Amino acid sequence: MVALTLGSGSAWTQGSPDTPTLGSSPQALIEYARHSNPGFAAARAEASAAQERVTPAGALPDPTFEVELMDATNTMSGRSASLLPGQVGETRYRITQPLPGWGKRELAVKAAEAQATQADAMRDTSWAELAAKIETLWLRYYAADRELVLNREGLTLLKSLEELSLARYELGLLPQQAVLRMQREITAQRLALVEVEQRRKGLAAGLNGLLGRAHDAPLAAPANPAPLPEQLEAGALFEAAASANPEVNAATYGIDVARAERERTYQDRLPDFAVGVRNNRPDEGKSSWDVMFEVMIPLQQSSRRAKEREAEYMLMAAEARREDAKARASGELGIAWSMYAQGRETLRLLEHTLLPQAQATRDASQAALSSGKVDFDSVIEAERQLIDIRTQRLKAELDTRLALTEIKKLTGDLK
Template sequence: MRMRALAGLLSCALAAPVTAFGADSGATEGTALGADVRALIEHARAHSPAYAADRAEAEAARERVEPAGALPDPRFELELMDFTNTMNGRSASVLPGQVGETRYRVVQPLPGWGKRELAAEAAEAQARRAAAMRDAGWAERAAVIEAAWLRYYAADRELALARDALALLQELETLALARYRLGLLPQQTVLRAQREISEQRLVLLTREQARRGVVAMLNGLLARAPDAPLVPPTDPAPLPDALDAGALFERARARSPEVLSAARGVDVARAERARTYRERAPDFSVGLTYNRPDEGRPSWDLMFEVMIPLQQGSRRAREREAELMLTAAEARREASADAAVGELGAAWARYGGGRDGLRLLRESLLPQVLATRDAARAALVGGQADFDSVLEAERQLIAVRERLLQTEIETRLALSEIEKLSGETK
């Protein structure tokens, strides 16, 4: 549920309309966030209300360990014998010492042998599960923040690409005007170049609005105001050359945050089963009574009480419940491990495909479209090509650069998913 809520927050922020904010690229002292994802994650660790709630719950579970193994509080009893004073002929009274006999009793309940230790072990298991749930929730939040930062990085680079594309089209407009003045190009060519520039300005405006929207979304994840400034993102670290698939899949099955949380659930179920079986042993109580009669000498009584475990039907039902809860917890752990391996396999495939796509784009397609663009411009200057050929070559170059950026972002998102599933903490 926590994962679905965070994913819904991310998608809603992306889809929400954005109003005009102040400058989002500047930074004042104390707000210089946005350059890298590590600083954003540390900021969220210190200021996230959701993480603070998970941390408080885990600490509260830890505080329950000590009282779970403590003795129950003793009871004090006051008994007024013959408070109607029938035996001595006086009027009725509820005051100690003014009745037939006053008894002061202290009773200390004593759990059966081993029950306190098992209660402490169960509370310890609950505390470990709460800590595992806290860590799993934090891993998911960190992954969401990293994904949001990568979208911020993509929006910033898309904005830069749109500006570069506008500059390229303006250069073409200048070239077309020069050739139009020489009578080498018709007026329609100049008008088309100007129309392309107007369309690119609209694209630039869309990119600026998208960047503001991503800034608002990222600030929301960081518990900041929507228009809080973020500095421009820097280039992330290079993608790793190779990943050990076998080691990653083994770690996902054993160290994925969800798997660890499910494993702690198994520990809790085992502890609760042990406690349930220990309920077959009786509990005890000891008491000390001081008797103070109205007439006569005071005396002391010592009491020993034992619980008789007669309700075997209900006790056996609780034992069967504990066994089934343990079976369910173990099955849930296996299901979590299978799900983690499946998700890791999908992320691994996306990462491998992204790396191959980046290699082809950088080493093959991008040099080809650059060469085509340069050749088309040279041909236009020499009068051997028309303006449409040059414009199409510029469009191809812009499209390849945007595709290269999107492929890089998708590959980095897959890498972030791999790191989360393999239990790498952030």
Template structure:
């Protein structure tokens, strides 16, 4: 756990409570599809006619069969034509939107885990660089002490080396604390205890040399979970609008009544009921609301698509800049720092350079390696953002 992002994502998919909640909500929305479009439950009525028994001279009663007449009625409401189909279509649209929201939640979570792992990776590699730097400075201290004993270096050089070692130990302690804090944050995203053990991060895959921005934008338009969610939101608003317009037409009810008089023969009645859509003013207001909601959903979709394209452009520019920085650091600055360090060491061994020059050359070499690591992490963070925006499922 912790060696790669893939293992962390597998763990989070089954353990993260936020993603579990999104999955359960999507399941609930899918279950509502089966209920949508079903007929309303029938109603059963018992009507006691002349329960005071005025006509037959008996005492008042509330028991069926002991009143003037008992009527048993079953009423089945029937929605107007097409309303049940529209209700099911609206529920299916909401279920699709819930699925898209679940994918959006997973995209956000996986990107957040990927970014946290990259920071953890950077802190781990920085800690290694700080340890290497401490070993180099300790070696210089030994060289300075040996030359000081021979009278070839002043005491100030030894003190300078020891001061650099102290500063490097402080930097090493800060790097250790930073790595520990980032490991705690990563465990938090995985719903693990804060001090759970994490393995040393392995080297991530090689960065791609070139990415086609136009292709990324097209993939984002088709696969970005946020854009898909808002697109399905337009479908939901459209279905709700159709339902609202359908309310112009009446609903119906059918009823069967069994009449059982105290004296005489039982009989059956058939009832047919029509709801009169009389309140047209309120319906027109609801229709205007539905039209506004559809326009708002379409505007939200366009806004999200534009925002995704802008964020993708910023991430792509950051990635391109990071690759260029890596090329310069790896191909120019780091070799120059190594050459300067080696030349200064050789000159110091031959008595042609002072100790301060050696320390400065070593510091520049350490700073170049640290800058290279920082540029790599920045480029990988930008790539992680592009994968999220382009809808790359992890």
């Protein structure tokens, strides 16, 4: 019974909702932010609002109802003034329906659809930015966590060397200066450990902020990310940046909006209309019906020509924005691709050359210390070099993964 109780308690603890599971991978954080980030919720609502503008854009204007009281003072009949229908000289009821000119409703729908498509593209742009921020912060969070592990391992090794140095000092085999230097190295390592721990907490708070959570909400320890691709095809990347980049797509749909607005502006040369019916009810006599037809007279030609020139300039600006977005995406992609290639080569040299050499030097210096061939300064220096190279390798991995994240954002690969 005790064994069953302990087993069930352990199982309950593993399934406890207080155990943090969010944070082990950037994909889970990005998916969580899709539903919880307030900024993206605003972009999503704006895109939905733009979709709802399509239906009313092609609807007819609401008709108007008018009541006209003729001879409200009742001068002709000699009665007292009145504001009640049927108690004045004549009451007129009129219903008027405005009618836009030919093709204007269709163009309004086309413009609204283009604006809705652009709003969707802007939503995708904001999402790509948010996903890139989350992945970037997570990578820094991952690097800080791994740096914390490296510093703790280095501190453990330095402490073991301190014990050895104290034992040799007590036997008179080591000068006091070597012991003091060892203790200085341990203090410096502890200071570095404190800095990394605080940086890790700050990055966790930043991630929680992007997720719409409390700054101190628990996050799981980051797992190892997927292996880096060996190489990236530059031609395919630049083609993707020109066709799938979110900012380029938004600028392209902006051209469609400008063209639709230009067509609407030129269509305003045609007049609008209105039709109506009126029922006349005199105080004495028979009621009658009138039919009304109105047409707008386009007299303000200078104003219309200015609006047409404005529409042309807006189209030119939209086309220039697309070219600017393409040029910026291409330039930023070139920088990111170069940084990624450099990072891969740096990692290769560190992992296959410098790191094995530093490990071999450290091991050899420790073996030589045991036989009394080297002093403690050589061992400490070898250990310090190994810690520095491991930290350098972690920084190179971080820079390479950050470049890959930027490449994915520029090529529209962050969904």
